[in-house]
Amino acid sequence: MAPAPAARRSRARACPGPESETAGKADSCAGCPNQAICASAPKGPDPDLPLVAARLAGVKHKILVLSGKGGVGKSTFTSLLAHAFATDEARTIGIMDTDICGPSIPKMMGVEDETIHISNTGWSPVWVSDNLGVMSIQFMLPNRDDAIIWRGPKKNGLIKKFLKEVEWGDMDFLLVDTPPGTSDEHLSVNSLLKESGIDGAIMVTTPQEVSLLDVRKEIDFCRKAGIKILGIVENMSGFVCPKCTHSSQIFKATTGGGAALAKEMGIPFLGEVPLDPRIGMACDYGESFFDHYPDSPACKALRHVVKGLAKEIGEEILADD
Known part of the structure; x- marks a missing residue:
């Protein structure tokens, strides 16, 4: 007989954490999709953590961009957020692309042919640009169509290299674009950045309940891993006509969308x-949507998001239009 809902909730709350000596082995780990990963991971402090902390000492804010579901526009949002920050030329921004098997940030930023x-x-x-840098596995591939067929340890090793060997220098923001889910890459980034400090994570969702279901899992992951959730962003929230700026609901929020989820989860x-549609074109051509359409409803909405994010991390970034 399956355990009662209350019992399942109690077991979930008893998660020992991925770095615990009992990770993957405790009774509360039974049935967890990450049980094997946690059980096989090395225990105790990583000897490279001081190297990572030293390398990132000049990075003021480190922000994860997460979503439990693919297809919500997470990488697109990361690129837009980076361009939004970079409109302030006094600030330096970095993007670390940890989507090892599906690196799309270089294409969106117009640098996919670089090494x-x-x-x-x-x-x-x-x-x-002068104040916006990117690191991705895409820059290491001889052909942009090459598939990355790696198991967890190899992906984790590359993420560690991105953190301890990349000369990030003095930066105001390092945005970490992650793949969907709550697996190897997420555990690695969290454990490696813990000593140098993570400001928190932004959750990206679309209005439909199918997307919100997976975001709930991502929220649960963050709470178990001790990652502060800076906020939820609802992407693809209505369609705005580029000519008349009329908004139409494409993906109906049957349960209240991101706003209702945020209220429910506190x-x-x-x-x-x-x-x-011009956002997609800008990403395809590797151009800044902010530079070309600064007065569009999407840019105004992103400035509002940046203002809210600034409040959460104690920064003053962009004035709201």
């Missing part, structure tokens, strides 16, 4: 970003 420069001081990020709701 990594290695010097005595480490790997240099690929610079999109998490800040950072705002709604509408669909705009």
